[in-house]
Amino acid sequence: MMRRIILVRHGVSEWNLLNLFTGWTDVDLSEQGVLEAKEAGQKLKAAGIELDMAFTSVLKRAIRTCHIILEETDQLWIPEVKSWRLNERHYGDLQGLNKQQTAEKYGEEQVLKWRRSYNTLPPLMDPNNPLSPANDRRYANLQKRVIPMGENLETTLERVIPFWEDQIAPAILDRKTVLVAAHGNSLRALIKYLEEIPDDEIMQLEIPTGQPLVYELNDDLTIIRKYYL
Numbered sequence: 001m002m003r004r005i006i007l008v009r010h011g012v013s014e015w016n017l018l019n020l021f022t023g024w025t026d027v028d029l030s031e032q033g034v035l036e037a038k039e040a041g042q043k044l045k046a047a048g049i050e051l052d053m054a055f056t057s058v059l060k061r062a063i064r065t066c067h068i069i070l071e072e073t074d075q076l077w078i079p080e081v082k083s084w085r086l087n088e089r090h091y092g093d094l095q096g097l098n099k100q101q102t103a104e105k106y107g108e109e110q111v112l113k114w115r116r117s118y119n120t121l122p123p124l125m126d127p128n129n130p131l132s133p134a135n136d137r138r139y140a141n142l143q144k145r146v147i148p149m150g151e152n153l154e155t156t157l158e159r160v161i162p163f164w165e166d167q168i169a170p171a172i173l174d175r176k177t178v179l180v181a182a183h184g185n186s187l188r189a190l191i192k193y194l195e196e197i198p199d200d201e202i203m204q205l206e207i208p209t210g211q212p213l214v215y216e217l218n219d220d221l222t223i224i225r226k227y228y229l
């Protein structure tokens with residue numbers, strides 16, 4: 001019997017609309033984002049997909065997307081796990097800056113590298129910055145050295161994949177149909193891993209907001225097919 005996982009990038013957030021680097025900043029969904037999440041739920045319902053388990057980040061734009069989808073499909077009761085490992089990549093000192101203005105200041109090429117190269121790190125956040133996640137209670141259970149001050153896709157992948165291996169893959173192997181409501185770059189990392197996309201090709205992968213992406217998987221979790229609902 002085929003196994004299934006559904007990936008959804010959160011709906012448009014308030015900072016997506018303002019074109020600001022967001023990363024680990026806990027910004028809410030915009031009204032448009034709420035509608036996108038509802039539509040995603042309706043698509044799952046229309047496709048008759050029954051979920052057994054949901055995974056999301058510890059950031060409210062993904063959590064709310066997850067909950068809206070579960071509400072629309074009348075499946076709010078299913079078990080859910082939240083993990084920092086599904087968070088958006090930490091955008092370091094770029095967080096809060098306008099993407100267009102940053103491109104005007106540092107050049108389009110530099111900003112494209114920061115946003116899409118596999119291994120270029122953004123300027124790191126000073127650990128003494130009051131906005132550092134080290135000061136945030138939700139990360140209090142993590143060792144300080146694990147809390148990122150800025151991540152590229154490579155370091156994002158290195159913290160997403162252990163969560164895939166420890167939690168998501170075992171649920172799928174247990175024949176659960178799984179929803180993962182997360183972020184542009186944590187999903188990019190997961191998709192890179194699942195599809196074995198080379199480092200230099202991952203730059204081109206853009207994941208639309210609020211569009212359920214279904215993967216049908218073999219018993220060994222290789223991909224049979226994938227499609228957007």
Ligand SMILES: O=C(O)[C@H](O)COP(=O)(O)O
Pocket residue numbers: 020021022023024088091115183184185
């Ligand atoms: O954190 C952000 O700013 C966005 O969620 C993702 O941004 P990107 O498309 O610039 O990587």
